[in-house]
Amino acid sequence: MKISLQINASPYQHQAADSAWHFIQAAILSGHDICRVFFYHDGVFNALRDSRPPGDERDVVKRWSELHAKHGVDLVVCVSSAQRRGLLEQTVAKKLGGYQSALADGFRIAGLGLLMEALIDADRHITFGD
């Protein structure tokens, strides 16, 4: 079964990212296809490249990057939500100030069209967060 997810809350503030990650692990183990994770509103902070949590705790951002590398899960960050919060991808960052991409490996930036596409393509869509 094709399942897409939406995460609306930032990690370290809300349990959403952890719940979603554990759900995805169980879904993949059961043979389901996680076709997309869409990060919306404060959920875009899941993609923050410069996040550096203490070494003895889970690294939420790195965990997403590894999920993409290992299982090819499409990690999409909402462009408007990201730009409002200063999370700029490479081309926009260069245009505005020369700073490098704020997005961690495995994430890509896109609009709500890809959320709609996930809603249409997936058999189920689960929202985590507020």
Add this chain to the structure above:
Amino acid sequence: MLYIINKNPSQSLALKNCVDQAIAGDAILLIENAVYAAINTAQSTLLQSLDDQVSVYALTPDLQARGIGLNQCYARIEPVDYAGFVMLVTEHQPVRSCF
């Protein structure tokens, strides 16, 4: 319909609204802080008014993280792990996250 609730009843009316709307064959899954609603106390009467034909599940890791034992929960609460969560999602259509 599968209702996924993630807030406890003192934070949000989501569970109350689901209890009001749910019909036979529906299921309610309590995750994150919503698992507090699974505790059987004199003050929490919300789940008592729910149709017997609606199943109520609570996510075990979230119960454990909050120190809630199954012996404290309503008898109708069925504990599920994440694999059970996935199964509930595949068995129900539509799935609705309520906040």
